[in-house]
């Protein structure tokens with residue numbers, strides 16, 4: 001059969017699924033179907049609308065921002081005709097755990113010698129890390145993790161001047177990226193930089209630096225992206241991040257089939273010819289569809305729940321860990337909410353598990369009447385999870401300490417967030433084992449686990465999979 005006529009099933013209509021369909025189409029594939037169990041595309045890029053002061057506004061309950069390093073997301077934007085040029089500006093301040101305003105990155109009102117020396121040390125170590133990443137860790141800035149555990153790099157590049165071109169090479173130092181980020185910083189004498197990276201990392205729900213392999217930190221917050229974050233040169237979308245995928249979906253020859261869950265996958269045994277049978281369920285009941293190939297963008301640790309997973313798939317996917325990131329959109333008393341986003345710095349360490357780490361003020365003109373999402377993590381390796389209800393109570397208490405008592409909670413959720421593997425499994429070559437499985441039984445794995453749990457890495461992974469295997 002001509003390759004382009006092959007029928008491809010894409011499970012999930014989030015950023016990974018919609019971008020996979022787009023990249024397939026760009027390659028000439030015309031016979032694919034995207035199944036999405038919800039009544040919308042975008043997955044965790046979810047931007048519901050609220051009426052405030054008589055005007056409709058989008059609020060972000062999931063993904064919020066990007067940066068100039070969002071090359072693959074930009075391709076999706078362009079395909080759909082969406083733009084990040086009209087999004088609201090990002091503005092922020094910092095607070096301690098008691099809600100008081102602090103200035104961790106500037107002198108503020110503290111002219112002490114220790115503060116000045118501390119800031120100078122931070123600046124020096126930032127520079128040192130940037131240099132190390134470009135020299136000792138050359139090749140770190142690819143999407144994905146193929147080869148890293150063996151001291152190699154292979155994948156699409158994140159380089160600003162030549163993004164998304166495939167590079168490969170050898171650099172034994174890259175093995176250090178399997179270490180927890182705190183250990184990686186210690187062996188390189190740059191412990192202070194964690195104070196900068198922690199904001200867009202831990203408070204964004206991606207875990208704590210003593211448990212997360214450095215690869216997930218440095219590949220997502222590569223030095224260019226981190227500097228864009230420090231300087232607040234960030235992308236946002238007026239109609240919300242969901243609009244990127246809605247716009248692209250509308251342009252697809254076969255837009256995602258909504259309200260349709262994949263409930264069963266039966267593949268011909270390895271070495272046998274035949275079609276992949278996919279059972280879908282919607283309000284019409286269940287129906288079996290036949291495909292030649294399968295792209296799975298949904299959590300791989302859940303694959304066995306609906307598919308005929310092999311023993312090696314079950315064993316590998318059971319190693320996946322995900323974060324338990326809780327957020328709710330808070331409504332405050334009239335004129336009683338924040339008027340700028342806040343990072344509650346002290347709450348970003350695991351001894352403050354369950355506490356609010358950040359809140360996002362989206363619309364400057366709404367001042368202190370702007371509903372704001374508030375975020376917390378409730379899990380950390382080696383510690384018991386903070387119960388969900390207790391997390392909500394702590395988050396509300398923290399907002400009150402900051403001077404913003406919550407009147408009502410909207411869009412409350414806990415997401416399956418930032419799937420990753422432990423430093424040990426990373427060092428053991430988990431990603432090379434996953435890559436070796438790509439294409440077996442005509443099954444391809446995409447989505448957040450492939451590179452990192454953000455929009456850019458998921459879309460770039462779809463580009464990579466389609467580019468290499470289709």
Ligand SMILES: Cc1cc2nc3c(=O)[nH]c(=O)nc-3n(C[C@H](O)[C@H](O)[C@H](O)COP(=O)(O)OP(=O)(O)OC[C@H]3O[C@@H](n4cnc5c(N)ncnc54)[C@H](O)[C@@H]3O)c2cc1C
Pocket residue numbers: 011012013014015016017035036037038041042043044045061062063064065066260261262263297298306325327415417446447448452453454455456458
């Ligand atoms: C609170 C929060 C803040 C975030 N902030 C940012 C940010 O600022 N910037 C950024 O880049 N990223 C951010 N992210 C991360 C980003 O949203 C995700 O990394 C991205 O959405 C992952 O895309 P995905 O397609 O891999 O998975 P998902 O977005 O999870 O999409 C998977 C889709 O599959 C569907 N599905 C699941 N099972 C089935 C089934 N059996 N059949 C059919 N459909 C199914 C789901 O309904 C879902 O729509 C944030 C996420 C959250 C939750």
